[in-house]
Amino acid sequence: MNETLKQAKSILVSLKMTVVLLALSIVLIFWATLDQVNLGVWAVQHKFFHSFIVTARVGTLQVPVFPGGYVIGGLLLANLVAGHLYRFKLGWRKAGIWITHLGLILLLVGELISGLLQKDFQMRIDEGETKNYAESSRQNEFAIINATDPATDEVTAIPESLLSKGTVVQNPSLPFRVVPKAYYPNASIQMRSQVPNAPPSLATSGMGTMLAVTPMEVTYKEDERNVPAAFVELVGPDGSMGTWVVSPLLGNPQTFDFAGKTWKLAMRPKRMYEPYSLKLIKFSHDLYPGTDIPKNFSSRIQINPADGSPSREVLIYMNNPLRYAGLTYYQQSFDNNDHTTILEVVRNPSWLAPYIACGAITLGLVVQFLIHLWGFARRRAA
Amino acid sequence: MTRRMPLYVVAVAAICFLMGVAPGWVQQPPSVTAFGRLPVLSEGRFKPLDSLARSTLLVIQGHQDVTTPDKRDLTSDEWLLDVFFAPDKADTYPIFYIDNPDLLSLVGKNEVNLTIERLSFNEIAPHIQDIVAQEKLAEPVEAQNRSRFQSSVVQLYGNLTHYLRLRRAILPEGSKDFLGELLRLQENLVDGVAAVRAKEDGKPHDEAKAAAMLEEGQKFVTMSESTDLLAIPPDEGDDPNAWHNTGHALLETFSKGEVNPAVLAYAGMGYAWQGGDTERFQHIVGLYQASLEKHFPKQVEKARIETIFNAAQPFYAGMWMYLGAFLFSALSWIKWPEASRRTAFGLVALGWTIATLGIATRMWLEGRPPVTNLYSSAIFIGWGSVALCLILEAVYKNAIGTAAAGMIGFATLIIAQHLALAGDTLEMMRAVLDSNFWLGTHVVVVTIGYASTFLAGVLAVIYILRGIFTKTLDKATADALARMVYGIVCFATLFSFVGTTLGGIWADQSWGRFWGWDPKENGALIIVVWNALILHARWAGLVKQRGLMCLAVFGNIVTSWSWFGTNMLGIGLHSYGFTDAAFWWLSSFVLSQIALIALANLPLDKWRSFRA
Numbered sequence: 001m002n003e004t005l006k007q008a009k010s011i012l013v014s015l016k017m018t019v020v021l022l023a024l025s026i027v028l029i030f031w032a033t034l035d036q037v038n039l040g041v042w043a044v045q046h047k048f049f050h051s052f053i054v055t056a057r058v059g060t061l062q063v064p065v066f067p068g069g070y071v072i073g074g075l076l077l078a079n080l081v082a083g084h085l086y087r088f089k090l091g092w093r094k095a096g097i098w099i100t101h102l103g104l105i106l107l108l109v110g111e112l113i114s115g116l117l118q119k120d121f122q123m124r125i126d127e128g129e130t131k132n133y134a135e136s137s138r139q140n141e142f143a144i145i146n147a148t149d150p151a152t153d154e155v156t157a158i159p160e161s162l163l164s165k166g167t168v169v170q171n172p173s174l175p176f177r178v179v180p181k182a183y184y185p186n187a188s189i190q191m192r193s194q195v196p197n198a199p200p201s202l203a204t205s206g207m208g209t210m211l212a213v214t215p216m217e218v219t220y221k222e223d224e225r226n227v228p229a230a231f232v233e234l235v236g237p238d239g240s241m242g243t244w245v246v247s248p249l250l251g252n253p254q255t256f257d258f259a260g261k262t263w264k265l266a267m268r269p270k271r272m273y274e275p276y277s278l279k280l281i282k283f284s285h286d287l288y289p290g291t292d293i294p295k296n297f298s299s300r301i302q303i304n305p306a307d308g309s310p311s312r313e314v315l316i317y318m319n320n321p322l323r324y325a326g327l328t329y330y331q332q333s334f335d336n337n338d339h340t341t342i343l344e345v346v347r348n349p350s351w352l353a354p355y356i357a358c359g360a361i362t363l364g365l366v367v368q369f370l371i372h373l374w375g376f377a378r379r380r381a382a
Numbered sequence: 383m384t385r386r387m388p389l390y391v392v393a394v395a396a397i398c399f400l401m402g403v404a405p406g407w408v409q410q411p412p413s414v415t416a417f418g419r420l421p422v423l424s425e426g427r428f429k430p431l432d433s434l435a436r437s438t439l440l441v442i443q444g445h446q447d448v449t450t451p452d453k454r455d456l457t458s459d460e461w462l463l464d465v466f467f468a469p470d471k472a473d474t475y476p477i478f479y480i481d482n483p484d485l486l487s488l489v490g491k492n493e494v495n496l497t498i499e500r501l502s503f504n505e506i507a508p509h510i511q512d513i514v515a516q517e518k519l520a521e522p523v524e525a526q527n528r529s530r531f532q533s534s535v536v537q538l539y540g541n542l543t544h545y546l547r548l549r550r551a552i553l554p555e556g557s558k559d560f561l562g563e564l565l566r567l568q569e570n571l572v573d574g575v576a577a578v579r580a581k582e583d584g585k586p587h588d589e590a591k592a593a594a595m596l597e598e599g600q601k602f603v604t605m606s607e608s609t610d611l612l613a614i615p616p617d618e619g620d621d622p623n624a625w626h627n628t629g630h631a632l633l634e635t636f637s638k639g640e641v642n643p644a645v646l647a648y649a650g651m652g653y654a655w656q657g658g659d660t661e662r663f664q665h666i667v668g669l670y671q672a673s674l675e676k677h678f679p680k681q682v683e684k685a686r687i688e689t690i691f692n693a694a695q696p697f698y699a700g701m702w703m704y705l706g707a708f709l710f711s712a713l714s715w716i717k718w719p720e721a722s723r724r725t726a727f728g729l730v731a732l733g734w735t736i737a738t739l740g741i742a743t744r745m746w747l748e749g750r751p752p753v754t755n756l757y758s759s760a761i762f763i764g765w766g767s768v769a770l771c772l773i774l775e776a777v778y779k780n781a782i783g784t785a786a787a788g789m790i791g792f793a794t795l796i797i798a799q800h801l802a803l804a805g806d807t808l809e810m811m812r813a814v815l816d817s818n819f820w821l822g823t824h825v826v827v828v829t830i831g832y833a834s835t836f837l838a839g840v841l842a843v844i845y846i847l848r849g850i851f852t853k854t855l856d857k858a859t860a861d862a863l864a865r866m867v868y869g870i871v872c873f874a875t876l877f878s879f880v881g882t883t884l885g886g887i888w889a890d891q892s893w894g895r896f897w898g899w900d901p902k903e904n905g906a907l908i909i910v911v912w913n914a915l916i917l918h919a920r921w922a923g924l925v926k927q928r929g930l931m932c933l934a935v936f937g938n939i940v941t942s943w944s945w946f947g948t949n950m951l952g953i954g955l956h957s958y959g960f961t962d963a964a965f966w967w968l969s970s971f972v973l974s975q976i977a978l979i980a981l982a983n984l985p986l987d988k989w990r991s992f993r994a
Contacts, residue, residue, distance in 0.1 A: 015922030022915040026908050026940075033904045037951055045899055111897065120894065288426025288810045289623045290612045295426075295810075319817045319892045330894040346894035354896040358883035365876040372872060380777070 012079060013086040021076045028054070028072060040220035042138070050115050070112075077108050096368025103360030110353025121272050121345040123329070125280035126336065130304070132277035134345040135269035140228055140248055144174060145264040147255070159270070163230045175259045179233040181243055184215040187229035189249045202231040205242030206254040206265070213245060230267065234258075272345070275306035276325065281313065283334055283341040297331050299341040316343065384721035392728035395706065399699040399736060410457045413664035416671060417651070418459040421678065421685035423612035423625040426810040430685035432692055434611075435462035437806045438548060442541045443477045443500060444803055450475055451502070465545070466552045467652035473507075476500040478541060482534035488512055503545060506538075513539055551611040552628055552648050554601055561646075561653040567598055568641050574598075575636055599636065605629025614644045618677060644670065688747055688808075696740030697761060701795035703733030704768070708788025711781040715854045719781070726784035727775055733791060734768045741765060748808055751822035753829050755809065757801040759945070762826070764794030766833035767840075770870065778862055786840045790833075820888040828881025828906055832941050834874035835909055839938035839975075841867050842931035846982045848991065855991035864927045867934050868920065874937075875913040882906040901951050905944025912940045932979045939975050942968060 011017055032048035039047065048054055049069035055062040067075075080101055121134035139160055146154040156173050164185070169178040181202055190212050192198055198212035213229050229247035233240055236258065244254060246267035253264035279302040286295040298317035303324065305311065316322050322329040328351070332344035418432030435458035436446050448456040451474055456464070464472040478501045480486055489501065489509045506513070517539035520532035528536065553560050567574075573588070574595035580587035606629025614631040616624045626634075631642040647670040654663035675682045707729035714722035741752050741761060748754065753762045767790040775783025801807075811821075845863045849855040855863075885906065886896045897903065916933045919925045925933060946968050986992045 015918050016924060018918045019915055019922060019924060022911050022918065026911050026915070029904045029908055029911070030943075032899065033901045033948065033951070036899075036901060041899055049899065114896070118895070289625065290423055290610060291426040291810070293426050293810050319820070319888070321891065321894065328894050330892065332893075344894050348895070351890065351896065354883070354886055354890070358880075358886070362876075362880050362883070365879060369872055369876050372869070376869070 013082045017079050025072050096364045100361050100364030103357045107357035110350045113350040114348050118348040123343040127339045130277050130279040133271045133273045139270040141270045143266050147264050148261040176234045176236045181231040183230045186216045186218050186226040188214050203243050203245045206244040208245030277304045285338045384718045387721045388724040388728045391725045402694045414459045416667045419689045421681040428681045430689045432689045440803050441805050443479045467655045469549045473503040476502045484531040485534045547609045550608040554605050561649040564641050602629045602632040691743050696736045697795050700733040700737045703729045704788045704791030707784050711785035714781040723781040730784050730787045753825045757807040760794050760798040762829050763833040764791045766830045767837045824884035824888050831878030831881045835937045835941045838867050838870040838934045842934035845931045849989045853990050871916050878909045901948035905948040932982050939972050
């Protein structure tokens with residue numbers, strides 16, 4: 001074997017490498033915790049953990065400064081697997097360590113998968129309302145709705161990311177092209193009459209002509225949301241049809257007629273439709289007597305299954321989510337004077353992995369601990 | 383002579399503790415104690431007035447006793463009685479602690495008389511408008527971004543509100559003879575209500591009587607809006623948790639046709655207290671207590687036990703026993719090794735037993751597992767570490783276990799004493815934490831993980847200090863300490879890991895994700911990884927005895943960061959205990975640990991124990 005390769009192998013399998021990686025992971029986690037004050041927990045996860053390299057801004061450049069979660073986690077995994085293969089020795093004395101490390105591998109892989117596949121949405125339901133979709137709390141979509149048929153809407157949804165890149169969209173279901181003119185990740189919208197010195201609007205059609213759009217700093221605070229706004233030009237076969245302003249702030253969709261059909265435009269939170277629907281029967285918010293300290297929140301929900309089978313009722317409350325059709329519904333918040341429930345909807349196909357992994361690691365540690373204790377007691381007795 | 387020392391010392395300590403519990407030793411009249419035992423509903427839980435008085439005084443002025451301007455000492459119960467029934471007197475008691483110079487100048491102190499002192503309500507009252515105005519400016523600023531002046535103003539405003547809400551809990555503002563007013567109301571009730579009815583229907587009526595009755599009603603509305611203390615029990619057959627404040631109970635007078643008897647009882651107590659009529663006071667308290675006992679036996683019993691618990695101050699007593707244990711352990715390395723060691727062991731065992739009783743009482747009162755907030759985590763970390771130390775000492779018999787127990791026990795209880803200044807330590811749990819199963823498993827296990835990581839660190843500190851500054855660290859002791867630290871780190875790895883993952887499972891159950899990178903979660907994870915790092919470094923032969931000790935001392939920094947530092951960021955789901963002063967203490971602690979690690983890296987010929 002080549003000398004360098006040999007050296008690389010002996011580094012990869014070494015415990016020294018383990019210690020270095022553990023130390024690096026501590027620095028990474030600590031740094032990420034501190035940075036949450038500036039960035040918020042969501043951005044921190046992407047910057048530090050779901051990344052290969054952590055970069056920092058020096059002047060105008062993004063400079064790599066530290067290995068990210070994927071690198072450290074991946075190397076730890078490689079070190080662990082390689083170490084076990086290299087020093088493979090079967091025997092009872094190391095049984096606990098084996099089980100622990102197997103669990104650890106499962107934990108690392110499971111977290112990787114859930115980081116890649118986990119999706120979370122929110123579902124707001126008013127009392128008595130039935131809903132068959134959940135909405136993203138972070139991502140928005142630009143929906144173009146063909147509302148000609150009063151019975152069904154035909155929706156073409158363009159993700160926010162395409163608007164932000166300015167990508168021109170031409171789709172067979174639309175008789176026009178969509179040309180994004182401007183996009184602001186966070187913006188406020190006011191009536192033009194209230195903003196005397198606003199620059200002229202890009203919009204030529206719809207409500208946009210009356211509105212002033214002011215871009216704002218992107219916020220990372222936990223209790224604030226970014227509300228995007230965009231100017232979108234629609235171009236038909238005969239040239240421009242006009243430029244509209246769209247934003248979740250506008251509420252009702254803007255309507256216009258074209259090519260004998262009725263169209264609606266709306267930028268709204270990205271939706272995830274489900275074949276079944278949920279109805280909120282009652283939301284309850286209990287307080288401790290004589291205080292504002294919440295004691296419990298709960299939502300009584302009726303599930304109307306997709307296959308038309310009889311509906312059933314469930315109670316979702318703190319520490320007691322509903323797991324249904326591969327999704328988990330948690331009681332997250334409430335609104336509207338306790339008449340609206342807000343459920344967190346999570347799709348995480350690997351949710352079982354940490355349970356198994358932690359069970360294995362715990363078992364392994366207990367076994368190893370008992371083996372040590374047994375040896376210690378025997379030595380003292382001797 | 384020294385043979386009997388352990389017995390004598392432990393006996394004296396036990397007697398000192400029991401004196402606190404024994405009723406005869408409380409320095410207030412029995413009638414006042416009986417008053418302190420009356421249950422009320424406050425901050426969402428039933429508690430005796432005694433607890434209300436103590437926690438209010440701790441929040442406002444940092445300790446439980448009050449000294450009047452004429453240099454009399456009042457117990458917290460006596461103070462509360464004056465606040466309720468003799469507000470003119472209570473307004474002169476200096477209880478508001480102000481240490482911010484800008485705030486002191488706001489309340490009229492200038493260069494001439496600028497001293498940090500406690501002020502009475504009367505001294506502050508002329509400046510209330512300014513305080514309210516400044517508080518309005520400071521309040522919208524997020525807690526961690528406030529300047530010192532802003533924090534002080536918000537705090538003083540909170541304390542004043544707290545005080546005023548108590549002062550108006552029973553008596554209406556400015557009332558001189560509440561009992562007389564109520565009795566006259568009872569007398570005129572039928573005519574008065576009839577007059578008001580007639581007036582509403584537009585029929586002929588006695589205008590004076592109607593006006594008087596409406597005025598009473600308005601007074602009761604004001605009363606019911608100016609306090610949050612629910613002191614008046616519901617009628618028989620009503621929801622037993624639906625207690626009222628006095629104003630609310632008095633408003634029902636008009637529909638029920640009689641003044642609420644519990645309000646009358648309180649008014650009677652007030653009348654007797656104002657007149658200094660101890661006998662009558664005791665009589666009325668006794669009657670009211672007996673009537674409560676009939677309908678609310680559980681609340682009355684809990685209030686009684688809680689009052690005894692308050693007076694016993696088990697954690698305060700335990701603190702001094704741990705300190706004594708540490709001193710005797712240190713003594714054992716110098717003189718009378720066996721007798722001092724056994725004395726230390728006895729004191730640790732006694733302190734731990736008392737702490738166990740204290741924790742058990744708290745659990746019974748709350749109906750909760752031992753750790754429910756930052757305060758109880760401090761107590762439980764101490765309890766867990768000391769338990770491990772007792773085991774270590776029983777095995778090794780070298781006074782190291784008792785010394786470590788003394789240090790950790792004393793330190794954690796001091797921390798707990800300071801955390802108690804934030805208010806009622808038996809507060810109710812917020813909805814998301816309301817799960818006895820997870821509190822009992824995740825929180826308890828992870829707290830034991832903290833406790834054992836600290837213990838490993840403290841053992842390492844003992845190794846370093848004894849090795850450098852004394853000649854007592856011989857080879858056998860050093861090896862024993864290294865084995866102890868290694869064993870405890872193994873134990874800590876197990877508990878911190880299991881505790882952290884149980885937390886992940888709880889999070890998956892209530893928030894839909896196993897891991898959310900929340901600051902507190904990260905802090906716990908860092909402890910697990912650090913313990914794993916220590917073990918791997920030792921297995922790899924990267925560290926020997928001294929290196930192991932340095933790593934274990936650094937574990938103290940890691941654990942204190944997770945315990946307190948993460949809360950100071952003011953973000954995340956677990957940020958429930960932000961304190962300004964804690965930041966200073968945490969920084970000093972971290973620096974002291976770094977200094978110890980630096981010390982440990984002195985060349986061996988500088989270590990007194992190892993010098994040839």
